[in-house]
Amino acid sequence: MTDGTRDAGDPTQGMTRGLPNYGDPGFSLFLRKAFIKGAGYTDDALDRTVVGIVNTGSGFNPCHGNMPQLIEAVKRGVMLAGGLPVDFPTISLHESFSNPTSMYLRNLMSMDTEEMIKALPLDAVVLIGGCDKTVPAQLMGAASAGIPAIQLVTGSMLTGGHRGERVGACTDCRAFWGKYRGDEIDDQEISDVNSSLVGSVGTCSVMGTASTMAGIAEAMGIALPGSATPPAVTADRMRIAEQTGTRAVGIARERLTIDKILTESSFENALRVLLALGGSTNGIVHLAAVAGRLGFDLDLETFDQLSRETPVLVNLKPAGSHYMEDLHRAGGIPMLLDRLRDLVDLDALTITGRTLGEELADRDTSFTQEVVRPREDPIYPAGSIAVLRGNLAPAGAIVKQAAATPELLEHTGRAVVFENSADMAERIDDEDLDVRADDVLVLKNIGPLGAPGMPEAGYIPIPKKLARQGVKDMVRISDGRMSGTARGTIVLHVSPESAVGGPLAYVRDGDTVRLSVADRVLSLEVSDSELATRREQHPVTPPETPARGYRKLFVDQVTQAEDGADFRFLQAEQKRASVPRAR
Template sequence: MSSDNKKKLRSASWFGSNDKNGFMYRSWMKNQGIPDHHFDSRPVIGICNTWSELTPCNAHFRQIAERVKNGIREAGGIPVEFPVFSNGESNLRPTAMLTRNLAAMDTEEAIRGNPIDGVVLLVGCDKTTPALLMGAASCDLPTIVVTGGPMLNGKHHGQDVGSGTLVWRMHEEYKAGNVSLQEFMDAEASMSRSAGTCNTMGTASTMACMAESLGTSLPGNAAIPAVDSRRYVLAHLSGMRIVEMVHEDLTLSKVLTRDAFINAIRTNAAIGGSTNAVIHLKAIAGRIGVDLSLDDWHHGKGVPTIVNLQPSGQYLMEEFYYAGGLPVVLRRLGENGQLNKDALTVNGKAIWDNVKDSPCYNDDVIRPLDKPLVESGGICVLKGNLAPRGAVLKPSAASPHLMNHRGRAVVFESFDDYKARIADPDLDIDENCVMVMKNCGPKGYPGMAEVGNMGLPPKVLKKGIKDMVRISDARMSGTAFGTVVLHVAPEAMEFGPLAAVQNGDIIQLDAHNGVLHLEVSDQELAARLEKLKANRVIMRTGGYLEMYRERVLQADEGCDFDFLVGCRGAEVPAHSH
């Protein structure tokens, strides 16, 4: 490679000079056994790894990283693996969402501050995918995503069971008295049979599909099971491809265009994806500089849900992969005029060129457009005097008879209040009521935990009722289900109207027309809020938690920190030792 080409490599500003600084940068790296000629003209590729034994979804990433390294070396690059904060939803308290922005900060500064020319993001558990994409987007280097893949199907009593979804369903059955404690506990070992993320269309699988539909991963990446050898092949090929991307200067901003985000929104509708994608896509778009709002989710309205996976449908991610995976979904969207076909992807091709010939091997798992699981999927955006800046609902996981509902509010002031009162047999509630929970939003919980899918009262469950309308400023797991209104903005902690709802107020949900209305006059609502503001208590916790509360944006803005929005690029001042 000529010296002109060598100068184009970002890493050359560290390793390419014959002065004191070049001496020290090379010398310290050589203590790992790197030969001198590797510093001549080879791209240095960072492998950003969220491996952690405390993040069980990502606990197999050491093996995946080795396959990525093999691909990088084969293509003539130098792999350098580095860790970033691994925020796994399964163990981290109070919620991994609280540290999504921390992981994004870690990723951004690690990429910008180190001598790398391109980066491979190893992601899996829910928040690691958006966090690393957010951090990488703020740097805008050539970037490719490799997800860890879903775990194998859970097996319980001879039937397939979905991770996460099994918990919600079995627990409700236990509270209703339909299963014993022993049977509930026996199901525990049945759910997680292998390495990998949740095997339902939960948030992890959804974000893997978002990464692929955005064009940031190689075709087929989203659905390959974690323990399938083809996951390793894809990791190897991704390692090879990132080296080529560096030479082509195919940066993330050339892939993450507005057209790509609209493709992702429509894909989310087609797969019956998690409501969490609303927040994460907004945050990623904000980092790369693409104007994306809650109203843009209307692009998913009218898109049929064709992926028949739990929690909306029947199957799990294994069957989704065997049926052809996300390329089939994208092909069917393209055939229906619902795909921006020219959107560029990381393999250098337009997304339509990647998927136009993708075969489907099971039309019950990935339904034809004329036989969908849900006629009009997508995320339903709700607005009204209860949610002036919006709220969301997932139609494919909701009960059709509750999509237009008017009922009496039963209010829980916090999640602790909900837990303390929900099982009380004297709680004044029936199946026609609307359960309302406050102070579980970005600042309120804090971190906007996945508690919005409140379990129903045992007294209602014992009547055979499976669903009620539930409203909160919280999130819910993508593995959950029900007629659940989420992400109410502004949140109660910020004195949004949700804060003023009282027991007995009448609430109307009209999902078909996108309306969430509290039947209280504007004057009464304002008076209630003024009284609450007068009694406001300022919480001082210190540390990251206090910074989070002070700087986090609302749900409709992506819950990023206000000072992190935007692309700051990869330039960094040279350091003189």
């Protein structure tokens, strides 16, 4: 049928799907239809392909501030294709309005998304998200729910201006705050810039986690081609939303379930794009979590091989100088994929029902632009992220080398240790702190279990007394995360984490730490016997398990960073393969 109604051969179920159990299926359907007809629906409407639209709008989530307009545009697209659009709410997470951290709540949002998709009579679902943890949460939940799904991101904010300088959240947030901590700007200027950094609703205008996940979703084929980069408040974003609604009806009719899109090839393409974007380190944790829902393991060693051969081509902050709206005008993710043709799988299926190669063939990438560099003139010659191993990180750690100070990528220094975030907050700016510019700052107990929630506290601030001396960067190491908007020589995701007895737990002030990105080494220059003695004398006591609530569930079930910091019981029961595939 072309009008959205069903015939006898239509495999979708619409209003008959997932009926409540009253012991009489006929009565269950009768009751369901009676109630929804109270909202003014006709039998003709209720007989059509039902497309659910996940509404993550919230007054506390300015990244999703265009949600009402997006929903209306998606509904328009669904109805143009003859379907019935119905929106429904789930949890909404914003990075700056989620205590203790949005990462702590990501798995809860994924569960909410999964269970609502399963509970409602949907033939397909449109996932509308934007702020950092919402897109991975939605993909995790949809992957577990298993029905046809399509991602629509809310889009980036517009840039602002400050004293003649173009600014945007949130790389510039950190840059100005660093100047303030170093007494380079005063109270009045930091107050002025606070009102200028965010030019509109929408996600961060740099290559932070939100922009990274938008690019990844498009590269994986779960979002429409060209959908990652239109800013939130533009007509392009609304047109993409309408087209997403129309395509949602198509994937429902074709039974194009999410597992047919999120394959080994699509995950590898996503990892390539993550590297070439200079994307957020958080993207690795999120991709590992999504992959785990489908039975794939993220292979860090093979990912590092990809990194060695995938240059950073996108000139966006924090690795470059431009903003997301510039990337959109420069051709967006299709322009980048065109530059990576020989490195990506062009046969990967996309949400359009066509292959990635077929989609790229219809894109004009011949025009001149300055944001997406040619392969022979990259922003950074290798991938943005390197995987480290050593006696300090037996299960791995990562560093965003493209956003680091080059001379610090090979560094040996004295450890200055903070036991946890509270210890760091108390002592980091103490004038009596024994710290030098060539030291290595080490922060423990901010991993998935230790915090709990793996907060973005890995961006350890430069001690004030060094900031005032002009120190802009130091080697910093933790088992936590940092924002994708941040710059610096910062080692993250050290695993196993301190709270489970990883070697990081036994680092002491004055120990010598070696970082070698060239050799992919993160090591503590302490003998094995000395480490064994420290473990015996000061064994790690795991965090006390809370008595109730979501926190208890989190502490009981959270995995380490390399497994996506997901919950064990939410991962697929059967393992399928590792991604990316070994070459």
